[in-house]
Amino acid sequence: MSAVADVMPSVAYRPAEAHAFRAADAEFLYLVPSGAIFRMEGLGKEIVDRLRQSEMLRGEILAYFSNRGHDPDEIDATIDELDQAEVLTSERSKPPAPVVPLQSFPLQRVVLNVTNQCNLACTYCYEYSADRIAQQDGKPKYMSADVAESAVEMLIKESAGREGLHVTFFGGETLLNFPVMRSTVEYARRRVAELGKRIEFSLTTNATLLTEEIVDFLSEHRIGVTVSIDGDQELNDKMRVFHDGRGSYSVIAPKIKDLLKRHRTNSIGARVTLTSQVSDVKRIYRHLTTELGFDSVGFSPATASPDRLYHIGSQKMDNILDSFAELAWEYRDYAVAGRQHGFTNVSDTLKELNAGTNKAYPCGAGVGLLGVGTAGDVSLCHRFVDSPVGKMGHVKDGGVNHQARGEFLSTHHIGARYDCHTCWARPVCSGGCFHEAYIHYGETSAANLHYCDWIRGWNDLCLQILGEISVRNPSFLERFDN
Amino acid sequence: MSRLNPINKKARKVEQMIVAASGDVEALQKKSKANPGRIYYPMGCTLNFTPGWEVDNSGGTAGLCQPVERDLFDCYLGCGWPAQVPDHLNNAPDWTDKCAAATNDWRNVDIVFP
Numbered sequence: 001m002s003a004v005a006d007v008m009p010s011v012a013y014r015p016a017e018a019h020a021f022r023a024a025d026a027e028f029l030y031l032v033p034s035g036a037i038f039r040m041e042g043l044g045k046e047i048v049d050r051l052r053q054s055e056m057l058r059g060e061i062l063a064y065f066s067n068r069g070h071d072p073d074e075i076d077a078t079i080d081e082l083d084q085a086e087v088l089t090s091e092r093s094k095p096p097a098p099v100v101p102l103q104s105f106p107l108q109r110v111v112l113n114v115t116n117q118c119n120l121a122c123t124y125c126y127e128y129s130a131d132r133i134a135q136q137d138g139k140p141k142y143m144s145a146d147v148a149e150s151a152v153e154m155l156i157k158e159s160a161g162r163e164g165l166h167v168t169f170f171g172g173e174t175l176l177n178f179p180v181m182r183s184t185v186e187y188a189r190r191r192v193a194e195l196g197k198r199i200e201f202s203l204t205t206n207a208t209l210l211t212e213e214i215v216d217f218l219s220e221h222r223i224g225v226t227v228s229i230d231g232d233q234e235l236n237d238k239m240r241v242f243h244d245g246r247g248s249y250s251v252i253a254p255k256i257k258d259l260l261k262r263h264r265t266n267s268i269g270a271r272v273t274l275t276s277q278v279s280d281v282k283r284i285y286r287h288l289t290t291e292l293g294f295d296s297v298g299f300s301p302a303t304a305s306p307d308r309l310y311h312i313g314s315q316k317m318d319n320i321l322d323s324f325a326e327l328a329w330e331y332r333d334y335a336v337a338g339r340q341h342g343f344t345n346v347s348d349t350l351k352e353l354n355a356g357t358n359k360a361y362p363c364g365a366g367v368g369l370l371g372v373g374t375a376g377d378v379s380l381c382h383r384f385v386d387s388p389v390g391k392m393g394h395v396k397d398g399g400v401n402h403q404a405r406g407e408f409l410s411t412h413h414i415g416a417r418y419d420c421h422t423c424w425a426r427p428v429c430s431g432g433c434f435h436e437a438y439i440h441y442g443e444t445s446a447a448n449l450h451y452c453d454w455i456r457g458w459n460d461l462c463l464q465i466l467g468e469i470s471v472r473n474p475s476f477l478e479r480f481d482n
Numbered sequence: 483m484s485r486l487n488p489i490n491k492k493a494r495k496v497e498q499m500i501v502a503a504s505g506d507v508e509a510l511q512k513k514s515k516a517n518p519g520r521i522y523y524p525m526g527c528t529l530n531f532t533p534g535w536e537v538d539n540s541g542g543t544a545g546l547c548q549p550v551e552r553d554l555f556d557c558y559l560g561c562g563w564p565a566q567v568p569d570h571l572n573n574a575p576d577w578t579d580k581c582a583a584a585t586n587d588w589r590n591v592d593i594v595f596p
């Protein structure tokens with residue numbers, strides 16, 4: 001008998017908050033809020049199953065399972081462990097840990113919107129479409145080298161003790177301002193070398209302006225590249241068009257092949273925006289991997305108000321989840337066989353689930369990441385650059401406005417998103433994208449309720465995949481450990 | 483090890499925390515295989531109130547009814563209870579370096595001065 005049982009035989013136990021799922025003929029529990037995942041079997045599983053019917057006093061649990069032939073000491077020890085792991089809860093379970101306010105949050109990454117211009121006119125673009133929030137009047141079209149260097153200095157200053165820094169180049173179409181991108185990479189490399197820190201770079205581009213010279217530069221500086229492309233010619237050209245309406249596929253396909261062939265020093269991924277017209281996930285994935293040669297492809301639905309034609313309605317979202325599932329099971333098959341699969345939506349989610357992430361914020365925006373506009377305005381992230389919302393200072397005028405940033409973080413903490421408090425997916429979702437919420441509800445602090453079913457469906461699917469891999473090829477999960 | 487089957491990193495941390503929190507003086511909690519239900523005590527353990535290996539009536543250890551060396555490793559390594567032997571973890575990690583087999587080499591185990 002444990003000391004607890006001796007002292008408190010009349011404590012009542014019930015299952016704690018968790019999401020149960022099955023995979024590979026085994027049962028698992030995803031615990032909320034810790035994010036821990038346990039495979040349930042033996043006496044522990046029997047106890048939890050019994051308590052799902054009704055809560056029981058400790059003495060009753062002991063009597064119930066003793067009568068079924070279990071050793072009382074074993075029952076006792078099992079209850080204690082389930083209680084400590086927060087699989088069970090009781091009135092004497094630990095009080096919730098006090099919320100520690102974020103006192104210091106060193107910056108890790110800045111996203112430089114080096115231009116607000118673009119040579120494409122994609123229908124869904126959040127910078128130019130009917131849902132745009134950026135107010136670019138009076139802002140320069142291109143960021144100057146001087147502003148970009150000040151942004152690097154701000155990153156260095158705000159990074160405090162962080163060793164590794166990151167600069168992402170973004171637009172508009174980033175390569176319209178390649179000269180500043182190049183000079184900034186060289187400047188930042190020199191500066192961090194002086195300080196003994198490390199720096200990495202990444203670039204998002206529509207690939208229309210790639211040249212041999214640019215590809216060589218990207219390769220030489222190990223710059224990670226994300227290419228926006230929506231699939232084969234027919235699908236890509238529905239939304240991704242030049243200003244005169246011509247599709248962009250025939251221009252970018254040869255450039256992408258050249259990029260993939262000659263730039264081998266960092267990852268190059270495709271990023272697909274799904275809309276009501278472009279949603280054939282498997283067809284897009286096949287084309288981008290086998291025809292063009294991408295190793296990794298990520299998909300994301302366009303952010304749009306519900307009344308836009310390209311907005312994906314809830315019925316269509318269900319269909320997309322089905323096609324995501326089809327491709328995700330293919331990922332599972334690859335993983336079980338020890339092979340890499342390029343569907344990054346799965347690998348990104350598995351990474352978080354494997355770590356047991358429990359987020360206070362949905363992403364790094366405002367925490368470790370800030371966006372910088374062409375004029376040097378600092379904002380919540382690249383999606384809020386030059387908008388009246390999410391302003392957080394100026395790179396030359398005092399850098400980060402810590403008061404604005406602190407106020408934003410205190411009002412956008414998961415603790416303040418009440419709608420999320422009963423959802424089992426909150427450790428990974430944490431309410432969802434601030435920009436998406438702003439477009440849909442006019443409030444960055446709103447929870448993205450239109451995505452809840454999708455998020456839960458997706459996380460349940462990825463949990464099943466994780467569970468199955470843990471049974472059939474557990475060593476595969478080690479690649480997510482770092 | 484616990485009775486839980488952790489499958490992700492967070493769950494392994496939770497398990498480690500539980501094992502660490504429940505860690506105790508293990509030697510005194512082992513169940514005796516010979517007498518199920520009863521706790522295993524090392525032979526000659528001072529908790530048994532046997533005339534163990536404190537000192538004999540002359541203040542030495544030569545006249546004890548049980549030799550001091552008999553439980554050497556039970557106390558020195560396995561038991562965290564404050565016993566009258568040097569402790570292996572903190573103060574005397576090399577106390578038995580010259581004592582490969584206690585039955586033969588017990589004379590090499592010397593007095594420790596704190």
